[in-house]
Amino acid sequence: MNPHLSLLYPFFLFAVTICNVWPQKMGFKGFAALYALVLLAAFPIPLLTFRQYGLFCVLLTVCLYGLVAYRDTRPENICMGLFGCVFAVILDNVFSGLRHLFSFDPSQADPGVVICAAVLQVILHYIITLLCGKAIRRGLRNRKGVLQIRQVWYLIDAALLLFLIVFFFHTGVRGAASAAGRIYYNALLFAGYFLVAVFLSLSMFRAYREKTLTETRQRAFQDLQDYTRNLEAMYDGLRSFKHDYINILASLSGYIENGDMAKLRDFFEEKILPTKHLITQGDCKLNQLGNIEVLEIKSLLSAKMIHAHEMGIDVTIAVPDRISCFAMDTVDLARILGIFLDNAVEAAMEAAHPEVGLTILQNPDTVAIMISNSLGNSDPELHKLKQQGFTTKQGHAGIGLANAQKIICPYDNILWETARQEGCFTQCLEIAGGKE
Amino acid sequence: MLHIYVCEDDAAQREAVVQIIHNTVLMEELDMQLALDTADPHELLEAVRNSRVTGIYFLDIDLKCDMNGMQLARQIRKFDPRCFIIFITAHSELSYMTFQYQVEAMDFVLKDNPAEAKVKIRECLLHAWERHTLQTNKVCKTYTIRIGERKISVDYQDILFFETSGNIHKVVLHAKDRQIEFSGMMKDLENTLDDSFVRCHRSFLVNRNNIKEVDTKTRTICFVNGETCLMSTRMMKGI
Numbered sequence: 001m002n003p004h005l006s007l008l009y010p011f012f013l014f015a016v017t018i019c020n021v022w023p024q025k026m027g028f029k030g031f032a033a034l035y036a037l038v039l040l041a042a043f044p045i046p047l048l049t050f051r052q053y054g055l056f057c058v059l060l061t062v063c064l065y066g067l068v069a070y071r072d073t074r075p076e077n078i079c080m081g082l083f084g085c086v087f088a089v090i091l092d093n094v095f096s097g098l099r100h101l102f103s104f105d106p107s108q109a110d111p112g113v114v115i116c117a118a119v120l121q122v123i124l125h126y127i128i129t130l131l132c133g134k135a136i137r138r139g140l141r142n143r144k145g146v147l148q149i150r151q152v153w154y155l156i157d158a159a160l161l162l163f164l165i166v167f168f169f170h171t172g173v174r175g176a177a178s179a180a181g182r183i184y185y186n187a188l189l190f191a192g193y194f195l196v197a198v199f200l201s202l203s204m205f206r207a208y209r210e211k212t213l214t215e216t217r218q219r220a221f222q223d224l225q226d227y228t229r230n231l232e233a234m235y236d237g238l239r240s241f242k243h244d245y246i247n248i249l250a251s252l253s254g255y256i257e258n259g260d261m262a263k264l265r266d267f268f269e270e271k272i273l274p275t276k277h278l279i280t281q282g283d284c285k286l287n288q289l290g291n292i293e294v295l296e297i298k299s300l301l302s303a304k305m306i307h308a309h310e311m312g313i314d315v316t317i318a319v320p321d322r323i324s325c326f327a328m329d330t331v332d333l334a335r336i337l338g339i340f341l342d343n344a345v346e347a348a349m350e351a352a353h354p355e356v357g358l359t360i361l362q363n364p365d366t367v368a369i370m371i372s373n374s375l376g377n378s379d380p381e382l383h384k385l386k387q388q389g390f391t392t393k394q395g396h397a398g399i400g401l402a403n404a405q406k407i408i409c410p411y412d413n414i415l416w417e418t419a420r421q422e423g424c425f426t427q428c429l430e431i432a433g434g435k436e
Numbered sequence: 437m438l439h440i441y442v443c444e445d446d447a448a449q450r451e452a453v454v455q456i457i458h459n460t461v462l463m464e465e466l467d468m469q470l471a472l473d474t475a476d477p478h479e480l481l482e483a484v485r486n487s488r489v490t491g492i493y494f495l496d497i498d499l500k501c502d503m504n505g506m507q508l509a510r511q512i513r514k515f516d517p518r519c520f521i522i523f524i525t526a527h528s529e530l531s532y533m534t535f536q537y538q539v540e541a542m543d544f545v546l547k548d549n550p551a552e553a554k555v556k557i558r559e560c561l562l563h564a565w566e567r568h569t570l571q572t573n574k575v576c577k578t579y580t581i582r583i584g585e586r587k588i589s590v591d592y593q594d595i596l597f598f599e600t601s602g603n604i605h606k607v608v609l610h611a612k613d614r615q616i617e618f619s620g621m622m623k624d625l626e627n628t629l630d631d632s633f634v635r636c637h638r639s640f641l642v643n644r645n646n647i648k649e650v651d652t653k654t655r656t657i658c659f660v661n662g663e664t665c666l667m668s669t670r671m672m673k674g675i
Contacts, residue, residue: 318534359533365584370533381662405617409602412619415583419614426533430583 007045009118011038011058013092013125018062018084020129023076023140030069037061059085059164063157075153076140082160084129091128095121151203159196166192216296216331223299230286230306248272288319292360294326300334304341305358313345313354321362327433328414332407339400340371340427347425350376365432372426438568439471439489440561443480443508444496444524449547450475453494453524453557460558466565468492477501477508484515492520492564494545494557509539518571520564522557542567579629581609581618588616592632596646596659598625600639612661636667 015035019026026034041061045054062085066077099105104117166189248271255264286305292298301317309315326333341356348354351374359370408416408429415430440457444450454473461468471491472483477499484491493512497505509521523535523544535541542564545556578589594611601608601617607625609616625641626633632644642657642665649658656664 320534357533359537361534361537363584363586366586368537368586370537372533406602408617409606412603412605414617415581415588415619416617417588417614418616421613430586432584 007039007042010092011035011042013122014038014058014085014088016122016126017088017091017129018081020126020133021080021084021087021136022070022133023073023080023137024070026070033069034062034065037065056165059161063161075150075157078157079153079160080136082157082164086160086164087129087132091125095125152200152207155196155200155203159193159200162192162196213331216334220296220299220334223303224295226306227286227289227299227302230302234286286317288317291319291322293322293324294330296330296334297326297337300337301341301358304338304345305356308341308345308348308356311345311349311354313348313356316355316357316359318357318359319361323360323362323367326367327431328411332411336404336407336429337369337371339404343400344371344373344425344427347375348373351423352376367431369429369431370426371428372424375420375423375425437489438466438468438564439487439491440468440494441471441480441483441491442473442494443475443477443499443505444473444494445475445498445500446496447475449496449524452550453553456554456557457494457561460561464558464562466561468561468565475499477503480508481511481515484512487516490518490520490568491516492522492561494522494524497523497525506535506538509535509541513539520560520567522560522564524553577630579609581616581620583618590614590616592630592643593645595633595643596661596663597640597642597657597665598622598633599641599665610659610663634671636671637665638668638671640665640667642667 012035015031015038018034019031038058038061041057042054044057059082062081063078066081067074070077099117109117251267252264252272255267286302289298289302289305292301305315305317341358344356348356353374355372355374357370357372359368359372361368361370408414411431413432415428415432417426417428417430419426419428440461442450442453442457444453450473454470457470460466461470471487471489472480474480478501480493491512493509495505495508499505499508503511505523505525509523512519512521521535521539521541523541524547525544526547535544543556543560545553545560547553577592579592579595581588581590590609590611594614596610596612599608599610600606600622605619605621606617607620607622609618622635622639622641626635629641633641634644635641636657640657642659646660647657648660650656650667651658655667655669657667658664
């Protein structure tokens with residue numbers, strides 16, 4: 001038989017496998033194109049003395065096909081294409097193993113039987129790959145975590161490609177049969193795998209960091225929206241008060257014109273004095289938070305303070321100066337402040353008159369952040385607070401302040417003071433080098 | 437002897453405050469006298485500059501002048517570092533913590549409730565007197581931590597011990613009701629502090645005066661507030 005014609009059958013199986021495990025549904029056209037391309041790439045194989053280069057060509061073709069067609073799932077294409085190649089080879093080996101088991105030799109058997117066997121193999125091959133492909137596609141559809149990130153896919157591709165190259169060419173390494181050659185080959189193999197593993201873990205690490213960062217951003221954005229909504233509500237309240245105010249003035253002038261002192265007094269005491277209450281209560285001075293220019297911190301603080309205010313805590317916020325930056329990582333600072341504020345709110349709830357105060361001051365060379373709260377009867381022993389596992393609350397793990405300590409520790413420019421005096425507990429952070 | 441100064445731009449309110457002060461000083465028989473009440477902060481500063489006596493200052497925040505109460509307080513601190521500053525304020529816009537932090541104000545009096553203000557002013561005077569007598573009777577050594585331009589002073593008698601932190605450039609000060617983690621080195625501390633402080637362990641520098649008991653068996657030191665630290669056999673002798 002013509003050596004080129006004998007390629008048709010194995011590469012048909014090859015193309016079928018790839019088609020079945022492909023991340024997207026591949027139509028007949030796509031399959032035809034793939035088959036044609038693979039055949040074209042495989043064409044020189046019988047001509048070459050060194051088959052590996054031909055097979056390598058086929059691999060590259062599959063990769064390129066994955067890159068060019070079905071562009072929206074490029075990295076997955078390459079990965080699954082390479083996987084398909086390996087899968088096809090493995091299945092082929094399994095089938096030839098089976099043939100060997102039944103001592104069936106196609107070159108000596110009856111042509112009819114050979115064709116039957118070939119058709120059976122194609123059908124079995126098709127069914128197995130189809131099932132595998134379906135399972136894989138289902139797995140890909142609800143992919144989670146790192147698999148969402150393209151770079152990870154590319155790295156998996158690189159690892160697979162490396163694996164295949166090593167697999168194909170290990171006999172090509174000079175003197176691979178000798179002991180020295182084997183050592184050389186092994187070293188090459190391990191070095192390659194090591195590199196891939198390092199890159200893989202590095203990229204996973206980066207991807208994870210990016211993900212947490214976007215998550216914090218998202219949360220900050222959410223908080224900021226709450227803050228804006230709160231400001232709007234405050235503004236609405238103010239507007240309705242203005243409206244009332246004009247009405248009150250009008251009725252006041254009415255009484256004055258009539259000279260009706262008694263009614264004027266009644267009106268004043270009944271209607272106007274209570275408005276004093278309106279002005280002082282209900283607003284928790286969120287506007288001062290506007291002086292903080294670090295968005296994530298501002299939104300975190302506003303969310304926590306609004307929450308505290310809603311819990312019925314008397315909230316005081318003082319940020320008299322404009323604060324453009326904090327000389328530490330924003331995510332770290334947000335975590336610390338979150339811990340402090342949560343603690344403050346929970347501790348204040350136990351006090352007879354719950355109060356939480358937040359003060360941020362810009363000094364010439366430091367920024368001071370102070371969070372204080374009123375204390376109930378429970379008298380926490382200061383030195384126990386920072387110990388891991390210590391808690392004043394039931395059902396809490398007591399890891400908050402221990403975590404805060406871990407976060408603050410590496411910063412040389414931060415002074416952290418924890419103090420308790422006269423029913424008031426204060427956390428103070430003094431960050432040096434705020435202005436750059 | 438303490439001098440009392442009042443700076444408030446509203447004459448009626450100033451009069452009210454002065455009246456309360458007078459009554460309190462008379463009734464409690466305090467060794468104080470009203471030195472000056474004025475609406476003009478410059479006049480007050482001039483008086484402070486010429487005085488040698490420690491003062492108690494009642495200052496309004498909003499003085500309708502080129503200087504506000506906070507700035508005035510800073511100036512006063514320069515001339516009279518041990519003074520007692522109390523703010524009289526209607527707006528709680530600047531919280532108490534700001535006052536305390538920036539000029540170490542002793543307290544503040546809200547003026548929108550006259551009855552409460554009266555009680556508060558009396559408390560302030562008594563408190564100032566108590567602190568003044570304490571200060572003059574004992575010469576108290578303090579340890580000062582600096583960060584930027586800010587200084588935090590802690591009395592030696594309040595310090596229990598210093599502990600190394602996870603970061604080699606940082607030290608944790610344990611005081612009676614206070615813990616401060618700041619950047620510093622144990623070695624420098626040992627040199628600056630006096631000999632009531634003893635290095636009892638590689639990571640602890642303790643104040644001998646605040647030790648309650650020493651357990652040589654478990655090699656721990658227990659302090660007056662129940663806090664404990666370790667000591668090493670080699671460095672045990674110092675205690």
